[in-house]
Amino acid sequence: MTIKVTQPWPPADSTAGAPAPHVEHLLAPNPSSWTYEGTNSYVIGHGGSSLIVDPGVPDDDHLQTLMRMSLAGDRTPMAVLLTHDHPDHSDGAREVAGVLGVPVLCLSPRFADELPADGAVLDVDGLDVHVLHTPGHSDDSLCFWMPSTGALLTGDTLLGARSAGVMGRLGELLRSVEMLRALTADRDAIGLPGHGPAFTDVAASATRVIGVRTRRIDQVRGYLADGDASLASLSARVYPDVTGTRAKFGESTVVSTLEYLAEIDGGIPDPLREQVSAEIAEYYVERSRRHREEAAARAASH
Secondary structure (H helix, E strand, O other), rough: OOOOOOOOOOOOHHHEEEEOOOOOOOOEOEEOOOOOOOEEEEEEEEEOOEEEEEEOOHHHHHHHHHEEEEEEEEHHEEEEEEOOOOOHHOOOHHHHHHHHHHOOOOOOOOOOOEEEOOOOOOEEEOOOOOEOOOOOOOOOOEEEOOOOOOEEEEEOOOOOOOOOOOOHHHHHHHHHHHHHHHHHHOOOOOOEEEEEEOOHHHHHHHHHHHHHHHHHHHHHHHHHHHOOOOHHHHHHHHHOOOHHHHHHHHHHHHHHHHHHHHHOOOOOOOHHHHHHHHHHHHHHHHHHHHHHHHHHHHHOOO
């Protein structure tokens, strides 16, 4: 059987779709330069049970629709799953879980009621949903795999033809993506990403990510060899067309690349090691400050 993408993209506002067997989709109303058309929320439903994946932003209409979807057909929701805790995926999780009286399953210490083990299988009334630890885009990234249908909810680890930043560790991302490539290489599969349309070339998408990241590693290595160890300069050279708020996306990916090279013998020239370490440390101080301000602003808006 060959899996085909049947859901139009972008979907109509507030319209639920069914991109794969036993999976319904709802686009969150949060389009931006970071989220493309918005965050993809999903409901996995089978028999009398359901799971909600990535509720997204705390928009009342969106969350109410998701909850109605999870309860349709007299289904009983089992849990809220998060692919990772970035706010565009997770900020509605606590509200939904509280209303439905279900736990949040994820690896984020901010949200987790339960920490699912790598390889754990969630039984949705006879439908097996496998939990895959896929760190890299973030330290807490998860994917959810349904081998009986070939559906793979990829979060922001794979976005089909699109690109996501590396906010975790690059080496872990490469291992995670290689695992997903091997998982889907010899079978039909459909990727259901955190942003953008569904895609059926899952293994090829993984290969593209590995290729892009490998080229970025080579770029940064070349600039370091020229004596350039400034994070601002490296980010501008690697991502010359990434501006505005997305510049932080490029900066985080360059930092993850520098950290990856720092773990390799000769990855960073010895004369530049001290400067690179200082640039990375300053980046994390600034990122922590920014995250505190963003968290305070979200709390105030709620």
